[in-house]
Amino acid sequence: MQIGARLRRLREEKGIGRAEAGAAIRGSASKMCRLELGRHGFKVRDVLDLLDLYGLDDEDERNSFVELVREAKKPGWWQSYGDVVPAWFEQYVGLEQSATTIRSYEVQYVPGLLQTVDYARAVIGLEHHQATYDELDRRLKVRMTRQDILLRPVAPVRFWTVIDEAALRRPIGGTETMRAQIEHLINVAERMPNVKVQLLPFSAGGHLALGGPITVIRFAEHDLEDVVYLEQLTGARYPEGREADRYKEIMDSLAIRAAPPIRTVALLSDMLKDF
Numbered sequence: 001m002q003i004g005a006r007l008r009r010l011r012e013e014k015g016i017g018r019a020e021a022g023a024a025i026r027g028s029a030s031k032m033c034r035l036e037l038g039r040h041g042f043k044v045r046d047v048l049d050l051l052d053l054y055g056l057d058d059e060d061e062r063n064s065f066v067e068l069v070r071e072a073k074k075p076g077w078w079q080s081y082g083d084v085v086p087a088w089f090e091q092y093v094g095l096e097q098s099a100t101t102i103r104s105y106e107v108q109y110v111p112g113l114l115q116t117v118d119y120a121r122a123v124i125g126l127e128h129h130q131a132t133y134d135e136l137d138r139r140l141k142v143r144m145t146r147q148d149i150l151l152r153p154v155a156p157v158r159f160w161t162v163i164d165e166a167a168l169r170r171p172i173g174g175t176e177t178m179r180a181q182i183e184h185l186i187n188v189a190e191r192m193p194n195v196k197v198q199l200l201p202f203s204a205g206g207h208l209a210l211g212g213p214i215t216v217i218r219f220a221e222h223d224l225e226d227v228v229y230l231e232q233l234t235g236a237r238y239p240e241g242r243e244a245d246r247y248k249e250i251m252d253s254l255a256i257r258a259a260p261p262i263r264t265v266a267l268l269s270d271m272l273k274d275f
Contacts, residue, residue, distance in 0.1 A: 001038030001098075003047065003068050005223035008036040010054040024053045037240075042069050077145065084138045088235045092215075093142075095227055097149060099157050101218040105200075105254050107164040108213070109172065110181055113147050114161065114188060114197070119181040120144065122173030150195060160196040162254045168199070168271060179275040186268050189261060198258035199267050214247055 011021050018029040018036075025031075025046040034040040047065050056062060078085055078093045085093065096102065104111050109123055117140070124139045131139070149157040163185075171178050189197040215229040228244040230237040239247060259267055 001219070001224050002221055003042055003065065003072065004036040004038045005221065006065070007047070007050055007054075009223060010051075010056060011036075014054050016053065021050060021053060025049050041072060044069050078142060081138055081142050084135055085142055089231075092229055092231075092236060093146065095217050095229070096146065096157075098219060099149070099217045100155070100220045101158040101160070103216040103218075103251055103255075104159075104161045105164070105214045105251060106161065106167055108170075109167055110163060110185070111159075111161050112143050113150060113159055114185060114195070115143065115147075116177075116181050116184050117144060118177045119173055122177055126172070150192065156194045158194045158196075160198075160255075162198045162200050162251075162258045164200045165202050168268075171275075175275050179272060182268050182272055182275065186265055189265050189268075196261050197264055198255060198261060199264040200254060200258040201267065204257045214251055216248055216251055 011018075018032040022028045022030075022032040027046075031040070035042060035046075044066055047069055048062070051062055051065060076094055076097060078090060078097075082090070102113070109115075110119060112120070115123065120143045121136070121140055124136055124143070128136060128139065150159055168178070168182060172181075185197055188195050213231055215231070217227040217229065219226075226244070226248065228239050228247045230239065230247070258264075
């Protein structure tokens with residue numbers, strides 16, 4: 001995504017169209033679109049050909065592009081779990097690991113980044129009830145390892161989540177599991193400054209996000225636009241343009257309607273009485 005954003009800026013500065021740029025790398029305008037959006041990997045040769053077309057002669061800058069291409073080809077830790085991580089979700093995990101800020105809305109479950117081991121095991125068991133024990137264990141390992149981004153000693157990811165009350169009223173894994181999960185949310189909300197938890201109570205009424213979860217990912221690089229991620233049962237969507245902007249607006253609306261973080265802790269404490 002970084003490579004694509006930088007190349008797009010260079011192309012636009014030179015007034016070159018995507019079709020011309022695509023032809024320079026033996027491709028098409030649609031291929032250039034995918035490359036510039038970070039939806040497709042780069043070859044060193046293609047990058048150098050584009051830099052020639054854009055007139056970038058500075059050796060240090062050219063070398064920085066080549067180094068980025070090589071870095072992008074290095075496998076992430078999650079790729080060793082390819083047997084249990086589908087390709088459509090593998091892309092999301094890579095984005096999640098590179099984020100500076102993640103905003104989410106969840107209506108069905110507690111967000112994966114804040115799940116306890118027992119709660120996560122129960123959720124994974126529901127979603128993959130025909131999997132073997134070893135497969136379930138590997139899926140659990142992936143989910144818990146993803147949470148490390150919140151615990152980094154340097155630049156931990158900022159996570160801001162709105163959780164629908166329905167997700168916490170549903171006793172996933174049984175009473176004890178839900179009680180421990182809610183206690184964990186309270187602990188995280190009170191002790192982790194990089195995590196903000198908001199509860200959207202039933203009293204807030206209906207809203208536009210009832211159809212499913214929403215995630216918005218932000219990166220440190222100014223050239224990179226926020227990525228909107230919509231997870232579905234067997235795949236995911238990445239809306240762009242006006243559609244993506246609409247989902248961002250919905251996220252802002254949910255944050256306004258949900259209980260503030262301090263009030264959320266009080267509501268979660270009251271909820272414990274029901275478990």
